[in-house]
Amino acid sequence: MRSFVFPEFSIIRDEERCGSCRGCERQCAFGVHTYDPVTDRLTSDEQKCAGCQRCAIFCPEKAIVVRPSPSFYRPNASWSREKIEDLKRQAETGGVLLTGCGSDKPFRIYWDHIVLNASQVTNPSIDPLREPMELRTFLGRKPDMLDIRAEDGDVEIRTEISPNLTVETPILFSAMSYGAISYNAFRSLATAACRSGTYFNTGEGGLPREMRDEFGRCAIVQVASGRFGIDAEYLNCAQAVEIKVGQGAKPGIGGHLPGEKVSLAVAETRMIPQGTDAISPAPHHDIYSIEDLSTLITALKEVTNYEKPISVKIAAVHNFAAIASGIVRAGADIIAIDGLRGGTGAAPKAIRDNVGIPTELAISSLDRRLREEGIRNQCSIIAAGGIRCSSDVVKAIALGADAVYIGSAALIAMGCTLCQKCYTGKCNWGICTQDPRLSGRLNVEIASTRLSNLISAWSHEIREMLGGMGINALESLRGNRDHLRGVGLYEWELDVLGIKGAGE
Amino acid sequence: MAKAFVLEPGVRAGPSGGMGAAVIDAASLETRELNDRLRELMLSGARRVQISNVCGQRYIGTRLYTPERLKMEIEVLGTAGNDLAAFLSGHKITVHGNAQDGVGNTMDSGEVIVRGRAGDVLGFSMRGGEIYIRDGCGYRAALHMKEYQEKRPVLVVGGGCQDFLGEYMAGGVVIVLDLEGEIHDASFIGTGMHGGVIYLRGIVEGSQVGDQVDISPAEEADMEVLEVYVSRFLERFPEVEMTKEEILASPFTRLTPRSKRPYGGLYAY
Numbered sequence: 123m124r125s126f127v128f129p130e131f132s133i134i135r136d137e138e139r140c141g142s143c144r145g146c147e148r149q150c151a152f153g154v155h156t157y158d159p160v161t162d163r164l165t166s167d168e169q170k171c172a173g174c175q176r177c178a179i180f181c182p183e184k185a186i187v188v189r190p191s192p193s194f195y196r197p198n199a200s201w202s203r204e205k206i207e208d209l210k211r212q213a214e215t216g217g218v219l220l221t222g223c224g225s226d227k228p229f230r231i232y233w234d235h236i237v238l239n240a241s242q243v244t245n246p247s248i249d250p251l252r253e254p255m256e257l258r259t260f261l262g263r264k265p266d267m268l269d270i271r272a273e274d275g276d277v278e279i280r281t282e283i284s285p286n287l288t289v290e291t292p293i294l295f296s297a298m299s300y301g302a303i304s305y306n307a308f309r310s311l312a313t314a315a316c317r318s319g320t321y322f323n324t325g326e327g328g329l330p331r332e333m334r335d336e337f338g339r340c341a342i343v344q345v346a347s348g349r350f351g352i353d354a355e356y357l358n359c360a361q362a363v364e365i366k367v368g369q370g371a372k373p374g375i376g377g378h379l380p381g382e383k384v385s386l387a388v389a390e391t392r393m394i395p396q397g398t399d400a401i402s403p404a405p406h407h408d409i410y411s412i413e414d415l416s417t418l419i420t421a422l423k424e425v426t427n428y429e430k431p432i433s434v435k436i437a438a439v440h441n442f443a444a445i446a447s448g449i450v451r452a453g454a455d456i457i458a459i460d461g462l463r464g465g466t467g468a469a470p471k472a473i474r475d476n477v478g479i480p481t482e483l484a485i486s487s488l489d490r491r492l493r494e495e496g497i498r499n500q501c502s503i504i505a506a507g508g509i510r511c512s513s514d515v516v517k518a519i520a521l522g523a524d525a526v527y528i529g530s531a532a533l534i535a536m537g538c539t540l541c542q543k544c545y546t547g548k549c550n551w552g553i554c555t556q557d558p559r560l561s562g563r564l565n566v567e568i569a570s571t572r573l574s575n576l577i578s579a580w581s582h583e584i585r586e587m588l589g590g591m592g593i594n595a596l597e598s599l600r601g602n603r604d605h606l607r608g609v610g611l612y613e614w615e616l617d618v619l620g621i622k623g624a625g626e
Numbered sequence: 627m628a629k630a631f632v633l634e635p636g637v638r639a640g641p642s643g644g645m646g647a648a649v650i651d652a653a654s655l656e657t658r659e660l661n662d663r664l665r666e667l668m669l670s671g672a673r674r675v676q677i678s679n680v681c682g683q684r685y686i687g688t689r690l691y692t693p694e695r696l697k698m699e700i701e702v703l704g705t706a707g708n709d710l711a712a713f714l715s716g717h718k719i720t721v722h723g724n725a726q727d728g729v730g731n732t733m734d735s736g737e738v739i740v741r742g743r744a745g746d747v748l749g750f751s752m753r754g755g756e757i758y759i760r761d762g763c764g765y766r767a768a769l770h771m772k773e774y775q776e777k778r779p780v781l782v783v784g785g786g787c788q789d790f791l792g793e794y795m796a797g798g799v800v801i802v803l804d805l806e807g808e809i810h811d812a813s814f815i816g817t818g819m820h821g822g823v824i825y826l827r828g829i830v831e832g833s834q835v836g837d838q839v840d841i842s843p844a845e846e847a848d849m850e851v852l853e854v855y856v857s858r859f860l861e862r863f864p865e866v867e868m869t870k871e872e873i874l875a876s877p878f879t880r881l882t883p884r885s886k887r888p889y890g891g892l893y894a895y
Contacts, residue, residue: 211894212894214894215893215894216894217891217892217893217894218892218893218894219893219894220893220894345732348751348770349732349750349751349753349770349772352713352732352734352751352753353713353715353734353753354691354713354715354734355691355693355715357713358691358693378889378892380887380890381886381887381890389774390774392774393753393772393774393777394772394773394774394796394797394821395773395774395796395797395821395886397886398796398820398821398886398887399820399886399887399888399889399890401770401794401796401818401820401888401889403770403794403818407747407750407766407769407770407790407793407794408727408728408731408747408750408751408766408769417684417708417709417728420657420684420685421684421685421688421709421712421713421728421731424658424661424685424688424689424712425685425688425689425691425712425713427665427689428658545893
């Protein structure tokens with residue numbers, strides 16, 4: 123069937139600069155560029171272009187510009203170009219529209235409506251270049267009280283302390299599974315996490331055996347509804363186990379890793395036959411209640427000999443705070459809350475762009491709810507979904523999070539341009555693909571250095587912001603909403619965030 | 627009509643010989659305490675343990691993973707609680723009594739024998755090892771069972787199963803013998819199935835199985851598989867008053883997935 127959809131992008135090639143080196147042709151897995159030996163020129167099929175900018179960035183002559191197509195339908199406030207084209211695609215295929223990355227829709231980004239405080243004159247600011255600034259964070263259950271005895275100078279803590287994760291900076295890499303992302307991307311995250319004193323999250327695709335010894339010490343392993351790649355060794359080699367209930371990009375639904383991405387190595391890691399769809403059902407079919415969740419949490423504590431904190435990751439949705447309270451009471455040591463703009467390798471567009479609530483509001487609601495119930499100490503909160511920079515991290519912590527997960531930000535550090543075509547498996551940046559020709563483009567040493575650089579840069583900035591507020595430990599910022607003010611927000615939004623308006 | 631199978635009155639099918647087996651009396655033990663004892667015994671070198679007076683304690687066998695892959699044989703007297711043998715790593719557990727929900731949840735390897743019935747979500751996401759249940763089981767048995775290379779889980783149920791048997795099944799072998807002779811009445815069998823095989827003794831209607839399932843009579847190769855596992859079943863449960871020949875004389879139905887990619891055509895791309 124002939125497609126009635128415009129090309130999304132225009133490709134402009136500066137013929138004077140172009141040396142016909144065919145680099146663009148080699149770079150593009152979507153097959154946009156082709157060389158015509160008769161004219162010795164390159165031509166482009168714009169219909170196939172994903173807008174990932176790989177060819178433009180790698181063109182040695184800087185001869186290529188890829189920009190949004192200027193073609194338009196008659197302007198219509200109701201029928202935007204996106205709406206018209208989505209509809210056409212469905213008329214042509216009869217299928218569910220897939221997309222990748224976090225929602226690109228203009229929901230209010232609360233980070234950009236919150237400003238931070240700084241010290242002036244009284245309570246002077248602290249110079250982080252001179253003074254020690256504590257970013258180290260412990261994630262997990264804290265006791266209600268500590269029974270400490272001191273005898274003859276020996277201090278003894280009699281309270282049983284639950285296992286906690288020690289993270290040197292409050293930034294962890296979000297769950298991205300091997301299978302969704304390439305081996306090199308996965309290994310880069312692991313390498314950078316170990317180097318930077320933080321953790322990567324395996325997602326639900328298992329942890330390759332040869333990585334367990336080396337990277338288990340900075341791994342959080344996931345148990346999701348598909349239960350892929352899970353055995354007792356996998357659970358025990360890591361520092362924490364996370365039960366994935368929901369994901370911000372697709373709350374309430376499962377996932378299908380298509381058979382073509384289940385390569386030999388992915389099959390081995392997930393422990394399923396090569397080429398089968400890896401289906402993660404929408405719910406865990408052994409969890410239909412808080413009691414069932416409690417059973418799985420305890421089962422995971424049993425299998426890991428009560429040595430590891432258990433995290434439960436849920437998507438931020440309406441009334442999730444009450445559910446989270448149940449999750450804490452079910453025994454979770456960490457709650458990971460993933461908001462509306464959380465990323466994905468593949469999600470139905472209708473779900474990604476319409477289900478869930480913004481992370482910022484979710485953090486505040488959750489923190490408040492747990493405080494009101496007197497159980498905030500029983501779990502740590504990791505916030506995820508739409509964290510773009512160090513100030514977002516600082517604001518998340520001031521709203522009540524203990525730490526954040528970054529997914530998209532980490533991928534961007536490795537080269538991702540958020541073209542949203544992750545589900546095609548043709549990622550030209552070598553990140554979201556199982557094609558060895560493409561994944562080989564991502565050099566683990568370089569990519570992990572880029573990731574470590576990012577963590578290091580953000581950590582420095584966080585210290586600067588903390589020092590500016592006159593705070594020398596992240597602990598003192600947690601849930602400290604007095605350091606936040608809202609700009610351009612409605613009363614209800616300020617109420618949910620628990621912050622005052624600027625100038626108040 | 628299958629013969630009923632019952633224990634002789636007054637005779638309790640007990641553990642086979644107590645020689646050298648360590649003993650735990652679970653009467654006053656909470657779940658965690660019981661599993662503490664089990665782990666201590668394993669680490670101190672015990673290879674056979676008998677636990678008496680079990681009354682709903684959970685996760686028996688779960689905390690027995692060691693990097694050295696130590697293995698134990700465990701006899702449970704009483705009713706095993708939820709998640710018996712969850713994540714089980716190579717051990718053998720025999721329950722002289724019933725087991726509650728979640729037997730063999732995400733089990734990796736080893737063997738579980740239940741001389742009684744099992745509750746819901748039996749063999750959930752099981753990826754290896756064998757489970758034998760003498761009587762019937764509850765809902766959602768063998769959900770998302772999967773296999774890889776040499777790991778091919780086997781679940782044999784002597785009685786009947788309830789709805790959602792083998793949903794999302796991705797590998798392994800499930801055999802439901804229905805020896806109690808009730809007409810098999812489960813629905814939604816094998817919905818979303820994309821691997822493995824289910825054998826049901828007797829007949830199943832098309833309306834009882836998911837759209838993703840092919841129904842066919844068991845063939846010669848299937849009968850060979852059935853013979854192996856029915857033999858093993860009877861070895862484990864000598865109290866069952868039927869012979870292998872009697873069981874295998876009935877027609878068996880084979881359920882297999884139509885595709886290993888049941889939802890491949892769902893998307894617009």
